[in-house]
Amino acid sequence: MRKSVNRPPTPDVAENQEKEPTLQELINIELIESGEKERLMELLRERLIECGWKDEMKALCRAFIKKKGRNNVTVDDLVHVMTPKGRASVPDSVKAELLQRIRTFLVSAAL
Amino acid sequence: MSSMAKITHPRQQINGEILPQPCPHLAEFLSNNGSKPFRALQDCLRVKPPGGRASIRRDPKEVPRCGACGESARPRLYACITCAAVHCHVPSGPSHAAAHAFSMPPGHEIAVDVDRAELFCCACRDQVYDRDFDAAVVLAQTAASTLASSATSAVQQYAPENLRKRRRIDYKPWIPNLREQYLVGKNSSPLNGDVSDLPWGLRGLNNLGNTCFMNSVLQALLHTPPLRNYFLSDRHNRYFCQKKSNADNAAKKIAANTIDGGGNKSAARVCLACDMDATFSAVFSGERTPYSPAKFLYSWWQYAANLASYEQQDAHEFFISMLDGIHEKVDKDRRKPESQGNGDCCVAHRVFSGILRSDVMCMACGFTSTTYDPCVDISLDLEPNQGGSAKTGSTKSSHSCNGEADCMNSSQNCGVSTLMGCLDRFTRPERLGSDQKFFCQQCQVRQESLKQMSIRKLPLVSCFHIKRFEHSSVRKMSRKVDRYLQFPFSLDMAPYLSSSILRSRFGNRILPFDGDEHLCSDFELFAVVTHTGKLDAGHYVTYLRLSNQWYKCDDAWITLVNENIVRAAQGYMMFYVQKMLFYKASEKPGPA
Numbered sequence: 001m002r003k004s005v006n007r008p009p010t011p012d013v014a015e016n017q018e019k020e021p022t023l024q025e026l027i028n029i030e031l032i033e034s035g036e037k038e039r040l041m042e043l044l045r046e047r048l049i050e051c052g053w054k055d056e057m058k059a060l061c062r063a064f065i066k067k068k069g070r071n072n073v074t075v076d077d078l079v080h081v082m083t084p085k086g087r088a089s090v091p092d093s094v095k096a097e098l099l100q101r102i103r104t105f106l107v108s109a110a111l
Numbered sequence: 112m113s114s115m116a117k118i119t120h121p122r123q124q125i126n127g128e129i130l131p132q133p134c135p136h137l138a139e140f141l142s143n144n145g146s147k148p149f150r151a152l153q154d155c156l157r158v159k160p161p162g163g164r165a166s167i168r169r170d171p172k173e174v175p176r177c178g179a180c181g182e183s184a185r186p187r188l189y190a191c192i193t194c195a196a197v198h199c200h201v202p203s204g205p206s207h208a209a210a211h212a213f214s215m216p217p218g219h220e221i222a223v224d225v226d227r228a229e230l231f232c233c234a235c236r237d238q239v240y241d242r243d244f245d246a247a248v249v250l251a252q253t254a255a256s257t258l259a260s261s262a263t264s265a266v267q268q269y270a271p272e273n274l275r276k277r278r279r280i281d282y283k284p285w286i287p288n289l290r291e292q293y294l295v296g297k298n299s300s301p302l303n304g305d306v307s308d309l310p311w312g313l314r315g316l317n318n319l320g321n322t323c324f325m326n327s328v329l330q331a332l333l334h335t336p337p338l339r340n341y342f343l344s345d346r347h348n349r350y351f352c353q354k355k356s357n358a359d360n361a362a363k364k365i366a367a368n369t370i371d372g373g374g375n376k377s378a379a380r381v382c383l384a385c386d387m388d389a390t391f392s393a394v395f396s397g398e399r400t401p402y403s404p405a406k407f408l409y410s411w412w413q414y415a416a417n418l419a420s421y422e423q424q425d426a427h428e429f430f431i432s433m434l435d436g437i438h439e440k441v442d443k444d445r446r447k448p449e450s451q452g453n454g455d456c457c458v459a460h461r462v463f464s465g466i467l468r469s470d471v472m473c474m475a476c477g478f479t480s481t482t483y484d485p486c487v488d489i490s491l492d493l494e495p496n497q498g499g500s501a502k503t504g505s506t507k508s509s510h511s512c513n514g515e516a517d518c519m520n521s522s523q524n525c526g527v528s529t530l531m532g533c534l535d536r537f538t539r540p541e542r543l544g545s546d547q548k549f550f551c552q553q554c555q556v557r558q559e560s561l562k563q564m565s566i567r568k569l570p571l572v573s574c575f576h577i578k579r580f581e582h583s584s585v586r587k588m589s590r591k592v593d594r595y596l597q598f599p600f601s602l603d604m605a606p607y608l609s610s611s612i613l614r615s616r617f618g619n620r621i622l623p624f625d626g627d628e629h630l631c632s633d634f635e636l637f638a639v640v641t642h643t644g645k646l647d648a649g650h651y652v653t654y655l656r657l658s659n660q661w662y663k664c665d666d667a668w669i670t671l672v673n674e675n676i677v678r679a680a681q682g683y684m685m686f687y688v689q690k691m692l693f694y695k696a697s698e699k700p701g702p703a
């Protein structure tokens with residue numbers, strides 16, 4: 001059997017899956033099934049590259065790995081450190097564009 | 112058994128690529144699951160449309176959600192490789208995937224990211240890599256085995272627009288080995304012993320009647336660090352070369368006379384490398400009065416007169432014909448096949464030749480054909496202005512309504528075109544209609560295809576040619592595009608290398624191709640050939656960067672200029688040299 005020293009806190013007990021899906025759920029499913037989510041991701045990727053966000057994050061990642069030593073960093077560590085910085089530095093124009101795209105999608109999907 | 116303290120992933124290196132070792136859990140999994148541990152996953156690999164990213168779905172329509180909490184919108188969803196259970200994961204947060212790994216008996220640690228088809232160890236909370244798994248994903252994304260076997264030159268069914276202009280010359284590129292790299296570096300020491308204020312070798316060139324197209328390119332070549340070092344270290348000695356070719360010709364003449372009675376004595380004498388040698392000697396003699404490259408012009412004219420397609424007066428055409436000329440002569444000297452086999456070509460190609468990679472993928476079946484083409488420069492389209500271009504927009508976001516907008520935005524926030532923007536467009540996937548003749552070997556018909564260029568090998572010196580002259584099919588060239596293009600003094604070519612391009616296409620995995628061959632991807636600008644004025648009544652001027660000062664070379668006149676003047680100039684050809692060579696070559700103590 002495994003030791004439980006590093007066992008992560010047990011997540012909350014699964015909620016009842018039979019309950020009514022929320023609006024957010026519905027939108028998410030619609031986005032996925034229509035393929036719009038994939039297109040949005042692609043658009044977002046492109047925008048983040050164009051505005052230099054990706055390069056900036058890359059540089060920060062490199063710096064972090066250099067500091068910690070390349071054998072002592074996991075993907076989880078990286079994501080944990082980078083997420084707040086990454087979220088904060090997405091340009092407003094990119095957020096606005098995506099929001100507009102999602103709005104248009106919702107109207108056309110008549111949800 | 113193993114304590115979970117801190118797991119390190121030692122790395123090994125193969126082919127210059129650093130390969131991460133599997134974590135203990137992956138190693139265990141692999142040893143317990145026979146020869147095809149990922150067999151079950153193979154059927155769940157989905158790629159849509161052809162060329163899209165790979166994902167994992169049992170059923171194509173499935174919306175995966177966490178088995179514990181029902182979430183489908185978490186940043187990461189992982190499917191357990193052993194039992195296929197899907198769980199969510201938030202880095203350093205609550206993780207149902209990790210909980211799954213710990214609540215089951217050993218063997219449920221390895222999972223696959225359902226949206227990326229990348230392997231993850233839920234116990235180590237780290238990405239893991241398996242060569243065979245990654246190869247299977249890449250295969251699924253390209254649907255055919257051509258990439259692995261690469262370079263099947265027989266599959267060259269298309270003529271990419273950007274390569275059309277290139278001369279087809281059969282040569283092997285030179286890749287410096289360690290010893291040569293050392294020698295190149297060592298011999299790139301600064302030239303000293305100059306007493307005047309001007310850098311050594313800075314000498315005006317007299318205009319011999321509309322010859323600024325030649326002067327401008329010559330100035331750039333004369334100050335191309337590896338080329339300069341080659342000629343100044345007497346590697347092509349004109350006296351020796353002429354003597355040798357005279358002897359050869361005499362021998363040939365005797366042989367020819369006995370057969371058909373002679374003729375054919377003209378072109379053989381011209382050696383552009385010899386004329387380069389003479390020009391280098393003159394320019395670096397220490398003499399500062401303008402020099403007249405009349406002999407050079409005459410030789411080039413003799414050489415190029417045989418080539419019907421050259422448009423005189425165009426600096427870029429002149430540049431290409433120059434390199435061809437140097438190549439041809441040296442090639443003749445080196446008839447021995449062995450010396451060509453090891454990539455030891457002429458100096459022109461050692462300095463300027465890189466390799467472009469082109470992937471053309473069938474949109475119907477995903478079959479991909481890969482070709483490699485040597486190139487001595489990269490010709491770039493200016494980014495299209497308001498709607499007036501033949502090239503239709505981006506194919507990445509397959510929305511037709513977005514194509515145009517994407518193009519506009521890619522020029523870095525409204526308006527200013529940049530060299531990087533042009534390179535982005537150059538390496539961006541481009542959709543070709545079925546009329547643009549890609550014959551899919553697998554479908555056996557012409558199909559719509561997706562073409563993507565990337566740089567397989569960087570040259571020592573990169574020349575970028577901006578297509579400012581738009582040729583129209585309706586008689587001769589039609590117009591010149593005067594649009595401003597921003598270019599950086601330091602350029603990182605890494606994003607345009609095949610490895611980067613492939614990584615962005617196939618995700619984060621061990622790729623079954625060999626890596627890019629390059630010394631380093633950092634380049635420094637050292638010469639800009641500019642063009643001002645109209646098509647027919649224009650003028651070429653070159654800006655040179657020597658010892659971190661900019662000099663304007665306007666035929667006979669050389670002046671020191673502020674770098675802002677260079678930045679504002681209308682670049683036609685930009686010459687970048689690998690940073691490693693640049694600093695050693697042209698920097699006096701005290702870098703900027």
Ligand SMILES: [Zn+2]
Nearest residue numbers: 134136232235
């Ligand atoms: Zn592990």
Ligand SMILES: [Zn+2]
Nearest residue numbers: 177180199207
């Ligand atoms: Zn969950």
Ligand SMILES: [Zn+2]
Nearest residue numbers: 191193194219
């Ligand atoms: Zn499991």
Ligand SMILES: [Zn+2]
Nearest residue numbers: 352382384385
């Ligand atoms: Zn010669």
Ligand SMILES: [Zn+2]
Nearest residue numbers: 438456457460
């Ligand atoms: Zn050559």
Ligand SMILES: [Zn+2]
Nearest residue numbers: 473476551554
């Ligand atoms: Zn096909």
